[in-house]
Amino acid sequence: MDLLNTLWVERYRPNKLDEMILPDSYRSDFEVFIANRDIPILLFYGPPGGGKTAIAQILCSRNGVLSNKRENLLSINGSAQSTRGIGFVEGTIEPFLKIPPDGTDKNKVVFIDESDNLTSDSQRSLRNIIEKYSEYGRFIFTCNHISKMEEALMSRSQAYEFKQMPIDYIYSLTTKILEHENVKHTEEDLRFICESLYPDIRRTINTLQRNSMSGELKIDKSIILTTERKIITYILEIINFINSDQKNKIGSIISEMISLLNDRDIEYRRIYEDLFFRKEVPANCKIFINKYSNEHQTCMVPSMHFMSLVFDIVSTLTKYREMSGKYIPKTK
Numbered sequence: 001m002d003l004l005n006t007l008w009v010e011r012y013r014p015n016k017l018d019e020m021i022l023p024d025s026y027r028s029d030f031e032v033f034i035a036n037r038d039i040p041i042l043l044f045y046g047p048p049g050g051g052k053t054a055i056a057q058i059l060c061s062r063n064g065v066l067s068n069k070r071e072n073l074l075s076i077n078g079s080a081q082s083t084r085g086i087g088f089v090e091g092t093i094e095p096f097l098k099i100p101p102d103g104t105d106k107n108k109v110v111f112i113d114e115s116d117n118l119t120s121d122s123q124r125s126l127r128n129i130i131e132k133y134s135e136y137g138r139f140i141f142t143c144n145h146i147s148k149m150e151e152a153l154m155s156r157s158q159a160y161e162f163k164q165m166p167i168d169y170i171y172s173l174t175t176k177i178l179e180h181e182n183v184k185h186t187e188e189d190l191r192f193i194c195e196s197l198y199p200d201i202r203r204t205i206n207t208l209q210r211n212s213m214s215g216e217l218k219i220d221k222s223i224i225l226t227t228e229r230k231i232i233t234y235i236l237e238i239i240n241f242i243n244s245d246q247k248n249k250i251g252s253i254i255s256e257m258i259s260l261l262n263d264r265d266i267e268y269r270r271i272y273e274d275l276f277f278r279k280e281v282p283a284n285c286k287i288f289i290n291k292y293s294n295e296h297q298t299c300m301v302p303s304m305h306f307m308s309l310v311f312d313i314v315s316t317l318t319k320y321r322e323m324s325g326k327y328i329p330k331t332k
Helices: 026-035 052-059 084-097 119-130 165-180 187-197 201-210 225-243 248-263 267-276 285-299 302-325
Strands: 041-046 073-077 108-113 136-144 158-161
Touching: 026 052, 026 158, 041 052, 041 267, 052 108, 052 136, 073 084, 073 248, 084 108, 084 119, 119 248, 165 187, 165 201, 187 201, 225 267, 225 302, 267 285, 267 302, 285 302
Parallel strands: 041 136, 041 158, 073 108, 108 136
Antiparallel strands: none
C-alpha cells in the first residue's frame, strides 16, 4: 500500500491553485506564472498556517511550472543544520544549477522552506548565485520572519505576504475530510482539536486520522492539548493578570510552566512564532519574543532561555503598568 495515499495530510493536500484561499491579486499573478510556465524569484512570508509551503509546492508541480520535478526541482529545509550554511549553498545548490533545465521546462527551481533560518553568509552567497544563473535558475523562499532575510535577497525577490488561514476554513476542511472518510464525530470534539492545534493544519489532520482509526473520532483532551499550547495559554494568562492587576496569581502559573518545561521536549520555535503573531500580546512583549527567538538556536539551555523571556515579559509589563498607573486618577 502506498504510504502517501494512506496519510490524510497527503491525500487532502491542495494540488491546484483553485483549491487555495488567496487574495485576488495573488491568484492573478500565480495564474500568469503558470500560464507562462515561468516564475520570478519568489519570497513568501508570514506566520505559520498561511499556505506558503502549499503554494510553493503547487508552483513547483505539473500543475505549476515544472513538468520534470525529478531533474529540475531542489527542495530544501532551511532550518536543518546540514542545509542552512554556506557549505550547502556551494556544494549542493550551485552544482544543481550548473546543469540547464531538463526537457521542456524553462526553469530549474530551488525551493527553500523556512529560509529565514539560513545563515547570513549563505544568504549573501545566494545573491551571487541568483545573478549567475539568472537565465533559468529560479528560487522560491518561504519564511516566517522577513526581518531575518538579507536585504540582498529581498531586493531580488517578488514578495507576497501570507496570513494565517481562518480557523473557520480549517474547521470546514476537516469536516469534509471526516465526512469523506466516513468518520463519526461530534462538532464539539472537532472544534476542540481545531482550536487547540490552530493554525497548524498538518498536525490537526494528522491528529484527526490518529484518533479515528475505529471509524469514530475519539479524543483524550489532555493529550490533544499540546504542551506548547498549554505554555502559550499560560503566557496569555500572565499578560492578562498583570493588565488586570492580579499579580498574585502569576506565581502558581509560573510554577506549573516550569514543571512542563522540565518534564517534556518542547518545540520552542512554535511557541515563539505563535506568541509573536498574536494580537493579544502587547508590542513591548513582542520585542523580547523576537530577541529570544533569534537567540534560541545558540542558547545553552532552551528551558532557562525561555524562562528568561517569561521574566522579562513580567518585568516590562509590571513596570509599564506602574508607570501608567501614576497618571490614572484613583476612584474615591
